[in-house]
Amino acid sequence: MLVRQRAIKTYMCPTDPTISNGYSAAQVGQWGAGSYACNFQVFGTVRLGGNADTPAFTIGNIPDGTSNVIGFTEVFSATNGNGYGTLWAYPGIDWSWAWHPVFCDTRVWGNAWDFLPQFSCQNSSIAGKERAQTAHASLQTLLMDGSVKQVSPSITAASWRDAQIPNDGRVLGTDW
Secondary structure (H helix, E strand, C coil), X not given: CCHHHCCCHHHCCCCCCCEECCEECCCCCCCEXXXXXXXXXXXXXXXXXXXXXXECCCCCCCCCCHHHCEEEEECCXXXXXXXXXXXXXXXXXXXXXXXXXXECCHHHHHHHCCXXXXXXXXXXXXXXXCCXXXXXXXXXXXXXXXXEXXXXXXXXXXXXXXXXXXXXXXXXXXXX
């Protein structure tokens, strides 16, 4: 068995309806499922001369502060019934947008990357790679300071967007 085929329980939400025996429902037997994704705005790479790619931020240089920025959140392992989703061992953010374990990817979704999360979603055919999804009543997020925040379905689009962008300088809304 290849490493990428290993099912790692820590990487899977027990209520993710798109996981089948440890695999993404669209990739059974091929890739281990993942139910969590990192924030591309924090972990995505930028080209710095030549061929060197490096993350734009480190834990020590997040302008908005580590307690105000989402690092990871819940997503479904398979989305839209189109063979896309989140695979924990997918080889890098830049290899292919269809399976990399990130959300908030402005390179792929243009202006649609900051759609509000889907809450209590049980139907992967309506879940898209462009947004966070959860089968729970609230969305689990891990902030860059290591704290966990449960995001309510009543969050506004402005607060959700501001919590994803590490350098917008905005104060998070009262609904955060």
